[in-house]
Amino acid sequence: MSTLSSSSGHSSSLSSISFPFHSNWIDLEIGNEELSLDINLKMGQTFRWIKLDTELWTGVISTQAVIIRKLPNSSPPIIQYLCIPSHSSWTPEFHSKIRHYFHLNTSFSPLLNKFIRSDPRLSLISSRLPGIRLLNTDPVECLFSFICSSNNNISRISTMANFLASQYGTLLASFHYNNNPIQLYAFPSVLELVEKSNEDELRQNKFGYRAKYIVESARRLDEFGGEVWLESLKLMSRSDANDCLIQLSGVGRKVASCVSLLSLNHYDEIPVDTHVWSFTKKYYMKEQFKKSKNVTEKSALMIGNYYRELFGEYAGWAHNILFASDLKEYRDRVNAVAEEDVKEEEIPVKVEVKQDETQVGVSVKQEDVQREYSMKLGFRSVKRARRNASKTSD
DSSP, X not given: OOEEEETTSOEEXXXXXOOOGGGXXXXXXXXXXXXXXXXXXXXXXXXXXXXEETTEEEEEETTEEEEEXXXXXXXXXXXXXXXXXXXXXXXXXXXXXXXXXXXXXXXXXXXXXXXXXXXXXXXXXXXXXXXXXXXXXXXXXXXXXXXTTTTOOHHHHHHHHHHHHHHHSEEEEEEEETTEEEEEEEOOOHHHHHHHOOHHHHHHTTOTTHHHHHHHHHHHHHHHTHHHHHHHGGGSOHHHHHHHHTTSTTOOHHHXXXXXXXXSOOTTOOXXXXXXXXXXXXXXXXXXXXXXXXXXXXXXXXHHHHHHHHHGGGHHHHHHHHHHHTSHHHHHHHHOSOOTTOOOOOOOOEEEEOSSTTOEEEEOOGGGOOOOOTTTOOHHHHHHHHHHHXXXXX
């Protein structure tokens, strides 16, 4: 049994196995088949969740500190959350917020079945990595976290995002878990960043050139209208929202795409970095990029249009699954298939580059999509995946 103690010294039992009934756990009303905590909270959609134990996480949603867990040995699996402090924090409004954060009002199974019909490879991926969803994160936190992402890894981005919160945000909860101190902060508002952030301080804490971007973007964002301006981007088209975001310091097309997809409800946005370009070239657009050595703005547009043509208005959700499946931590789990009868298949894809190079068209015939299974997906596995896709469409 693990122990959770508050800063006041009060202790209560807490573990992923049991918890006193009076501790006000709230059912999130969804099974693990549609929400994997361990994948979604550490794959790079968000950066400040803390894993306390097996299937037990703590973090902040909006301005509310929470603990969230998956109950083991339950059928179907049950996911619950606990507000901190539990005696006064929970409201029906927050229940709606946390469900919105995980997009639980969108049933993912029909979307996944549609994706599989377009790309049978996703049948294998989703069976090995179930419960990958798109998160709906706070726009301010998302923006400044991804400004920190330039030439960085998830661990360092997490360190920087946590520094911004602890230095410039508000302390929400402080407790110990297994004798380890845990402090949870609200991410600072735009005004707090303007008034408190300091380029020299950020550089001293290893932000490097990103320090200038953070200070300048906070000031410019405040001039534009702060949080209200960011919220207004949800009402724009995807391309217009991205054009607005790149006016901010340190925000290029990739960062703008991440913010649009993860916090502005532009679900057909496709963030393209070298990682996405690499697996797209390997599995999907080998012929188009066989002479290319790195991603360019033009190739990023081609890739985005390709996935939008293939997966439709929720292409960003499908992209999110593909992205997770190619992360080092999960790649072996996906590729652990029988290697007999390995056979590559070409994909007939028509890519049309118009005279205006900012407009790149990709035409994919649904009936002709024969995905390139160079990820050691054997011919038998291809047939199996297609049978599964056929069954789900019946």
